[in-house]
Amino acid sequence: MKLDDVQRIAHLSRLELNQAEAEAVLPQLQAIFSLVEEMQAVDTTGLEPLAHPILFLRDLAQPMRADQVTESDHRSENMQSAPAQQDGYFLVPRVIE
């Protein structure tokens, strides 16, 4: 991993790092990824990835719920924490000129 990679993943993560911050985080990320490299020595040929512990217990069916409308309108409560709003809509900078 290089400094360019740090800036690239920061950008993809919607984060901003100045030069000094990127330089500080680079060795930390390098150390973490050298730890992660230890995984490469494991032979996992033919193994299915396990995304979720429940999937490990094949006999454990996840309960399904009925396809019904259960939620009522909470618009005014949900808008209370909005940083900026107008007429019941979230306000953001203009996207289309």
Place this chain on the structure above:
Amino acid sequence: MSWHKTPIALMAKALAAKEVSSTELTQYFLDRIEAGKQWNAYLDVNAHLSLEQANKADQLISSGKAGKLTGIPVAHKDVFVTRGWKSTAASKILSGYQSPFDATVVANLGIPDENNPHGAGMVCLGKTNMDEFAMGSSNENSAFGPVLNPWNAAHVAGGSSGGSAAAVAAGLAPIATGTDTGGSIRQPAAFCGLTGIKPSYGRVSRYGMIAYASSLDQAGPMGKTAEDCALLLSAMSSHDSRDSTSLADSGEDYGRYLNQAWNEGSTNSAKPLEGLRVGLPKEFFAEGLASDVAKSVNEAAKLLENLGATLIEVSLPKTKLSIPVYYVLAPAEASSNLSRFDGVRYGYRANEYRDLGDMYAKSRTEGFGSEVKRRIMIGTYVLCHGYYDAYYLQAQKIRRIIAADFQAAFNQCDVILGPVAPDVAWRLGEKSKDPVQMYLEDIYTLSTNLAGLPAMSVPCGFNTNNLPIGMQLIGNYFSEARLLQVAHQYQQASDWHLRQASEVA
């Protein structure tokens, strides 16, 4: 009466016998919270609201409608959203946020009302400090300052449920909720001399729990005794149709085996654990384990043997790999979960920005702390095209091996015993500069989250500096009641869990 030294099992009896009211108990703990601010255990307290709940609990008790836990105060980790108290996950990005609804755990434990007829009737004391978004092993990553360890204020309380652990250890709450993604109930419980259990994945609803890594997060209780944890867990867990990973409701009383012999029908009261096979994984006692921790855990194993258990050496060969596997999978899930914090619908928004993209980036950059940003970047990287197979998929494949290794061990034993952490609580600031050093501390706890198994922390000794040591008991899926039974029998024969920090009067 020293209510802060009283287990909730006894508190419930005192409430039922009208020796104390919920209002008196709540005021008692609110006063202690006020006097115990130096631990930085709480992020939000609302005495008026707590006392209002206590009043309702007293009415339930006097009208004969009380359940086992009605009127007992409880503190909630700030990762659970609560109506009336702020919910921030200890992050600046959610600073001041108030949820319009309660998390299922909060509702299950809270005062019953028409929307929540099955609430246990407990009184919320407030929200406890934590590592920001539950990312950390020391509770130094909170945007609102670190939590101090009530056993020694120069040491960390453990993370990420450090505020909950310190609150109970300092007598600022009789019991508390926590969450465990990679050890965040067990490790702070061990560092603060408490008992805590992370149940099997899916036992407790994650609805209203601010998400870190969804396939690993699980809520559980932290208290003084295994009996207290059984009481709280029985009330916390339920099937919840709003969480698609919530399992069908077993309606279990997790305390049903507490006072029974391991072998039903056995009459040898000196050996209640006769027939129990305890597996000691050799990888948990290898290089890196502090000698005083090893000594205490080995003595605990000996005590279990005296109670009738048989000790067996087992192997969990991929233990070391659980660190890289966890630190790929958890950040990957976190980078996705935390993408919702963009300054549009709730939370912090930067004051100045050029356009929408700039608003997202500035809000997130100013709102998240450095550990959270680091994990988001790791997650983004491992999910990138070109790296996905090598990191993310490979980690998921090894996750399957780790889960299978546990099943092989459980063919030989009923429970697994080992340390919770390689060492006791370290000094504040000691490991903050080096994230890898911090990550290595999670080596004994991560694998059970990867497999989704239940595991608990039980006090089993002190090091030479009088800092608590915890042992870890791991069970097979859905064996919580059995784990609590083993812990309870151990606590009947030992007194480590009854010790109080000298700084806590």
